Amino acid sequence: MYPVDLPAMRDTDLTTASEEYLSSLESRPHQNQWFPLSQTTEVAISAKHVRRLQLFEDDRPDCTLLALHSPDDPTHVVALYLHDKWWHVDDVLRTSSDSRMGLILVQSLTERVVMFLLSRVVERSPQDKVVFSLHPRTESCKVLWRDGQAVGFYTFKHKGSLCDGCSNRCYLLPALDTLLVRRSWRRRGLGLQMLTDFCTSFSTEPFLGVSSPLSPGMVAVCRSFLQKHQERLEHLYEVEAPGGWTQRRNIWLSIKLGRYSLGVNEERTLTSGKTSRYEEDPSQKQASSCSVGPTSLTTYSVNTHLAEGPSVQQIKSCDPHSPSSKSSGTVCSPAAHAEDPDSGHPTRPPPPPQRREKPEEETQSSAKRGRRT
Numbered sequence: 001m002y003p004v005d006l007p008a009m010r011d012t013d014l015t016t017a018s019e020e021y022l023s024s025l026e027s028r029p030h031q032n033q034w035f036p037l038s039q040t041t042e043v044a045i046s047a048k049h050v051r052r053l054q055l056f057e058d059d060r061p062d063c064t065l066l067a068l069h070s071p072d073d074p075t076h077v078v079a080l081y082l083h084d085k086w087w088h089v090d091d092v093l094r095t096s097s098d099s100r101m102g103l104i105l106v107q108s109l110t111e112r113v114v115m116f117l118l119s120r121v122v123e124r125s126p127q128d129k130v131v132f133s134l135h136p137r138t139e140s141c142k143v144l145w146r147d148g149q150a151v152g153f154y155t156f157k158h159k160g161s162l163c164d165g166c167s168n169r170c171y172l173l174p175a176l177d178t179l180l181v182r183r184s185w186r187r188r189g190l191g192l193q194m195l196t197d198f199c200t201s202f203s204t205e206p207f208l209g210v211s212s213p214l215s216p217g218m219v220a221v222c223r224s225f226l227q228k229h230q231e232r233l234e235h236l237y238e239v240e241a242p243g244g245w246t247q248r249r250n251i252w253l254s255i256k257l258g259r260y261s262l263g264v265n266e267e268r269t270l271t272s273g274k275t276s277r278y279e280e281d282p283s284q285k286q287a288s289s290c291s292v293g294p295t296s297l298t299t300y301s302v303n304t305h306l307a308e309g310p311s312v313q314q315i316k317s318c319d320p321h322s323p324s325s326k327s328s329g330t331v332c333s334p335a336a337h338a339e340d341p342d343s344g345h346p347t348r349p350p351p352p353p354q355r356r357e358k359p360e361e362e363t364q365s366s367a368k369r370g371r372r373t
Contacts, residue, residue: 002094003082008108011055011063014082018066021081022050035068035079035086043070043078045086053077055116057134058165065113067121077121080113093117093150103197106141106153114150115141118180132178142197144181144190154179154194159205163241172243174202175209179218191221199225199232208232209239210251219251219260226252 025047032044043049049071052064066081079086093114106115119132135141135155144152157175162168176198181190195210202208210222226233237248254260 001096003080003087003092004095004100004108004110004114005097006083006110009083009110011109012061014055014109015062015064017084018052018064018081021084022047022052022066025050037070037078043068050081053116053120054134055112056137058136063137075124080117082110082113089117089122093122095145095148095150100145100148103142103144103194106143111143112137114143115153118143118150118153118182119178123180123182132180142194144194146185146190151185152179152181152190152194154198156198157241169242171209171241173207173209173237173239174198174205175211175239175241175243177211191217192224195221195225196229199229199236207235207237207248209237209243209248212238212240212249214238214251214260216261219255222251223255226255 025045029047032046034042035045036042045068050066050068051074053067055063055065067077068079068081068086070076070078077089079088080092081087082092104111106112115135119135139155140158140161141153141155143150144154155177157163157171157177159172159174160170162170176195179191179194181194199208210218214222222236226236233252234250236251237243238251238254239249240247249259
């Protein structure tokens with residue numbers, strides 16, 4: 001069995017076990033054990049090759065797990081310490097349960113570890129840049145399981161959930177926040193499968209959001225979805241938190257107006273910023289990101305790199321200078337809109353006030369600079 005199949009752990013147990021094990025390593029620096037990486041290579045399990053990883057965003061108390069890295073690259077995690085033993089990263093992402101198939105709602109701590117690995121470790125770009133910021137402890141998420149392994153995930157915000165921890169603003173509609181498909185599993189329609197699952201899960205809601213900005217890959221996924229589900233043309237919006245009408249843009253209308261650009265292999269008729277976290281064009285493109293905002297979703301991980309790694313986007317703190325918000329690619333609108341967006345909606349969102357001294361294109365670029373990426 002693999003870690004995800006073992007009895008559920010508590011975060012306090014995980015942190016305590018990690019601290020005790022690390023203390024034991026530091027007390028016997030010259031009595032190293034070895035962890036096999038392959039049949040011919042192994043790495044010493046010593047304190048200098050082990051580091052703590054924070055599991056959740058702004059965690060109080062901290063929830064940490066131990067990671068073993070290769071001697072020549074401290075960013076390359078090869079194993080995690082779980083259930084009193086070291087597990088290869090690939091094994092942490094596997095399951096022996098036949099019932100764990102398709103999209104499964106994340107509930108246990110080990111499933112949170114799986115999501116952490118997908119978003120922060122195994123899909124890092126060649127430049128060793130982490131494209132996803134840490135997720136909150138209570139983030140709603142589904143992991144996609146195929147052939148006994150975790151191949152992707154998406155996170156979402158419920159209508160009425162808090163936008164961040166520094167205000168009392170709440171989401172006015174459900175929003176797909178971040179999405180990722182592993183590089184080796186892209187171009188198989190999995191991104192489209194996750195977007196469809198999100199929309200199906202909130203089938204009774206009149207309007208649904210995808211975090212802005214939308215990446216080219218995420219735009220392609222949305223286009224494929226809307227072509228198959230034309231009843232959703234008026235219901236799917238690119239949004240910034242909290243999702244009032246002034247923070248929405250109809251995705252299908254934006255596609256038709258050429259506001260987005262697709263990936264290199266697409267028609268090049270759509271352009272977008274970042275998206276919530278999403279990483280692949282499941283129907284045919286590259287991965288992107290998606291975050292909640294008027295121009296993108298997480299990188300086809302609704303914030304991810306398609307060709308090199310996942311991009312992600314989350315709705316984070318409203319402090320425009322906070323590092324977490326910059327890495328997540330989401331923006332908190334400084335003005336909260338209290339109106340109920342579902343009581344009625346305009347044919348199209350009201351246009352922004354025009355300034356004569358600036359052409360429209362410059363105004364849009366200025367808006368992008370003001371948005372967190």
